[in-house]
Amino acid sequence: MTPPRRGRHAAPAREPRRAPEHGAKRIGTLYEISKLLTHFVSTTEEVVRALLAIMTKELPLRSAVLIEKAGERPAKIVWHAPEFSPSELEAAEARARTSFDYLTRTAAPEPESIVPGTGAAAPPPSDAPRPDPGKFLSLPLIVQGRPVFGVLHLEGEAPFDEADLAFASAISNQLAITIERFHARLKELEMRRRAEAGEKSARRELSLRRGVESEVRALNADLERRVAERTAQFQETIRELHAFTYSIAHDLRAPLRHIHGFSDLLLGTADERTLQSYVSRIKAASEGMDVLINDLLAYSRLTLEDVKLEPVSLSEILAGVRSELKGELESRGGFLEAADPLPRVQGHKVQLKQAVYNLVSNALKFTAPGVAPRVSVTAEERDGRVRLWVRDNGIGIAPEHQERIFGVFQRLHGVEAYPGTGIGLAIVRRALERMKGSSGVESRPGEGSRFWIELPKEQVPA
């Protein structure tokens, strides 16, 4: 994946096919799903069916096949659109099976068919229509640190795009956790039953009942904790959605209004110079709108995408950022000095690069007129964490604004003084939170700023 670059110098990111409201609706759907899974007490099959029902509202699915072997016996669950023919279904199941074999890298045991009337997978009949491969999506079922134990294979009416992939993998991740947990609990109960079956005395029975009671209590406590966690997560999402609608209402309308306004004025103007200036303002407004949309999408991607943390070299990240900002550095006559080597951290390459890019580009931007920017990047290691500092010789920030600027679309200046949309630091904060890190700033007006981000040290896989 290419880093989601943003801003005026950034190449436009590949945009998802759907409009942003669609993303908002999907967040709602993910919420629905999480609610469902939090309260999940029934069998896997019921859950999977409920989930598929929700998922088909968002993705144009023709069929979905789930194969998993988390429990003692492998299981298969099949869903398909009503008009699906048996041969099509067979082909879809065979493809699911191939993905399963491939992803779990085992000679898969014969899946037990739960759906009546659908036998074990057979190779697809050669006369079956060959669907477009972009319409297939096989998602591994995996719980952190364990081997893949299943696959969710989706076949769509139309090719899936990146946004669909992000959405579907968010679901399959949740599903994997749920199935895993379900089997773990089954196993535990079974073991307990066996252990207790041999002992028949009344006392045993009493203690057994106590055991069950305490288990129920523990289960409830666990459930409550999970609900609280999810609720907090969703409150955060809802706050973000708010910020989003707010910015769409305020910021996205502005350039449109300007384009319209200047076009009106154009119609009544004969003077060549005035005409030119209106046209260039129209151009600027439409470019501004493009930047804004890209920024919003970059930010929303942060909320929806799952991040996998892995060892990352900060030196490499900085080298990448430096080369992207080369033009900017040269034109501003500034320089960027960095400690070498910088430590390695546990993070997500793309998001980390985005965060460092945003900090360094701010450091280059917010200098007093006529002052060449000097930026220095250093790192500090303490207690298993790495703090990266980005210092500048810029205008500095008054204490009362230092928290505010990390919010979405919070700026301290008009666009005339310093261009920008005010999302850069919101992305930094969000990205760091997602990587189990933190971010902040120390500064005083007129004395430059020292922005920092902090992450866990790299964890070398055993």
Next chain:
Amino acid sequence: MSPRGFVILAVEDDPDDVFFLKTAFAELGLPDCLRVARDGEEAVDYLQGQGAFADRGLYPPPSLVLLDLKLPRKSGFEVLEWRRLEPAFRRIPVLVLTSSRSQADVAHAYDLGANAFLVKPIDAREQVRLVAAIRSFWLDLNLLP
């Protein structure tokens, strides 16, 4: 003081929106009646006659404030909150003039004591009519304190 005897303070950070306002005021023959503060902090400074706005000859107390909501440093809501606690400025009418039609924004602005909530017009002619209407209602018809 402007030759007309009144001044309107527009709190607006967007240079294009400032341009449209200036054009509308000029078209109505009121080019000297408009003053601009570019963020919430400047608005407070202006009203208090401090900082860059200490010269009351150049920056007389406004008869009316046009307030955008999304502003750098201090938002329009924060300016409204501040004004509520300031007896000296509570009576100056504040007309919110913004891009948003959000019902939540409208309710919040009125709760904080805004006197009107206007949506920035998309059309330049409409902008002139709006300024004319503001002038005739708020400054000619309405009795101000």
